[in-house]
Amino acid sequence: MSHDFISPRTMRESAQGVAFTTVYDEMLAHRELAVAGTIDRAMAFDVCQQLLQLERADPAAPVTVYVSSPGGSVSAGLAIVDAMRSISCPVHTVCFDTAASMGAIIFVSGDTREMLPHAELMIHDPLIENAGGSALAVQEASRRLMGLRRTLAEILADRSGLTVKRVQALTAKDTYLTAERAVELGFADAVVSSRKEPAYA
Numbered sequence: 001m002s003h004d005f006i007s008p009r010t011m012r013e014s015a016q017g018v019a020f021t022t023v024y025d026e027m028l029a030h031r032e033l034a035v036a037g038t039i040d041r042a043m044a045f046d047v048c049q050q051l052l053q054l055e056r057a058d059p060a061a062p063v064t065v066y067v068s069s070p071g072g073s074v075s076a077g078l079a080i081v082d083a084m085r086s087i088s089c090p091v092h093t094v095c096f097d098t099a100a101s102m103g104a105i106i107f108v109s110g111d112t113r114e115m116l117p118h119a120e121l122m123i124h125d126p127l128i129e130n131a132g133g134s135a136l137a138v139q140e141a142s143r144r145l146m147g148l149r150r151t152l153a154e155i156l157a158d159r160s161g162l163t164v165k166r167v168q169a170l171t172a173k174d175t176y177l178t179a180e181r182a183v184e185l186g187f188a189d190a191v192v193s194s195r196k197e198p199a200y201a
Helices: 023-029 041-057 074-086 102-108 135-160 164-171 179-185
Strands: 009-014 017-022 032-036 063-069 091-100 112-115 120-123 175-178
Touching: 017 023, 023 032, 032 041, 041 063, 041 074, 063 102, 074 102, 074 135, 091 102, 102 120, 102 135, 112 179, 120 164, 120 179, 135 164, 175 179
Parallel strands: 032 063, 063 091, 091 112, 091 120
Antiparallel strands: 009 017, 120 175
């Protein structure tokens, strides 16, 4: 669940009376959760807890993760990826709107991955943060950044079938991918089709 959005409340009637819950609570009951908004430690902790709880409830049943995120903390995002990959449940990711930066890394890490027709991915190299200080501090920050660049490129390569070199050519700048292009490159498995019946024969 994101901390950027207010969760809508729903009303449920039972023999005990009327109870109010959030949409996110209802989603979790159906083994669905959202990575929506900026990725930070608090979000990662919530998502990892939810994934582990769903694994405890049923180690074999699939989990669906809806992703709509501009990215955020690399370490927090990698914690979510690690949790997704470590649990026994199959994890299905669905991209709403845009999954950018670490949001894209989380999306492509699903066991199966679908995108809505007008959704898009944006991939790029990690950005340097807080690189001030001494020359040695800047050198260390640069070394760590290059390590993260390699790690993220390896994840994208592993999940797409592209070479690390090809991935790094794509991530050298902000690269936006339509749903169809993401499928072509191997970053997604399918584009979600409409489940509506035709209005007219």
